[in-house]
Each structure stands twice: as structure tokens, then as C-alpha cells.
Amino acid sequence: MTNHAREQSYMLETEWVLYNFEEEEKEDALGSHSEKLALAFRLISTSPGVILRIVKNLRTCGDCHSMMKYVSKLTKREIVVRDMKRFHHFKNGTCSCQDY
Template sequence: MKNRGAEKNPGWSYIEVDGQVHSFVANDHAHESAEEVYKKLEEITRSARQQGYVPGTEWVLHNIEEEEKEDSLGSHSEKLALAFGLISTSPNMTIRIVKNLRVCGDCHSMMKYVSKMSQREIVLRDIKRFHHFKHGMCSCGDYW
């Protein structure tokens, strides 16, 4: 791919809060609320693990150690947008996220756990379809 000049588009996610669009990319620390976002992401990941969530490291395509794979999964753009939505909106508000690529299985699983734990609806539009997460279930029936 490098020899032919082909490049992979980076994954990004958008979330609109109070009429302002916020953009995230994987491992993004550029957002003005990055510190709070990562703190919230750690909190929801810890809570999800207590509820049975296990990071789906099979979704990491890089040849790296298992612990590094978990770290890589932990900061996908849609998870960052989700954490931002949780800290930036009222508890009864639906969180709506748009992603330019297909959501990976690990992020899909995390969205289900968070929808159940937070008692909130999450709508994630990826390149294939809308995923409507509610009470720990997704409208796609886990067929994405």
C-alpha cells in the first residue's frame, strides 16, 4: 500500500452537544475536554468490566501484545465521543454519534453495556447502518 501511495482514512466520530459539533479520532488528546473524557472513559470501562464486559482484542489487527491491544481498543473515536456525551449532556438525553467507518465489535459491545448501565439511549450511525442501543440491546440484533 505504501509503495502505491494508498492511504487508509482515519476513523473519526462526531457528536453534537448544545448545537456544537465535536470531533474525535482514536487516541485523541486534542479536544479541550480530553482529560475529563479519558477519566469518564476509564470509569465506564471499569464499570462495564464489573458487569461482564471483556475487551474484544480480536478486533485489533496490529501484531502487538495483549495489553497493548486493550489500550488500543480503549480509545477508539466512538468511545471518546460516548464519554464526552455522557459528561456533557443531561442524564435523560439520547446520545447521538456519527462514525465514518464501521463500528468494531468491541465498541459495539461497550455501547450495549453503557446503554444499560447509564439507562440512556445511544444512537450510533456508522458507515453501514444506524445502531440504536437501549437497555443493553442493539437494534441490529448484533448483526452488523
């Protein structure tokens, strides 16, 4: 997922990692966020065209938000993420929250 998004000019936003890690460790830490793992699982376990719904009990970080936008554009699927504060509807590379 990340490799395909990087081909479309996606850059990891490592400033969202709050620990004092080296740059490579920060990239690894961002890759294991629960919403990214849930997204990957839903992509491989559902057929194309199915709306992906993810619920999270914390706020979604900016990097995960950017990744969801890229994946919605790459896969041409609608992704709905519910975090602690709001619903995010990702479709064609945009989010309903207007990147709030």
C-alpha cells in the same frame, strides 16, 4: 466506563485489534477508538435522559458495539450510532441491529 462495564461481565474483545501488539497494548488501542471517546465526552457533557447521538464514517468494531450495549444498560440512556452501513439504536443493553 470500561471499569464499570467490566463489573457487569464485559470483556474486551482484543481480536478486533489488527496489529501485532502485546495484550496490554491491544487493550490500550481499543480504549482510544473514536466512538468510545465520543461516548465518554457526551456522557459527561449532557444531562441524564438525553439521547446520545454519534456519527462515524467507518464501520463500528465489535468491541465498541459491545461497549455501547453495556453503557446503555448501565446509564439507562438511549445511544444512537450511525456508522458507514447502518444505524444502531442501543437501549437497555440491546441493539436494534440484533448484533448483525
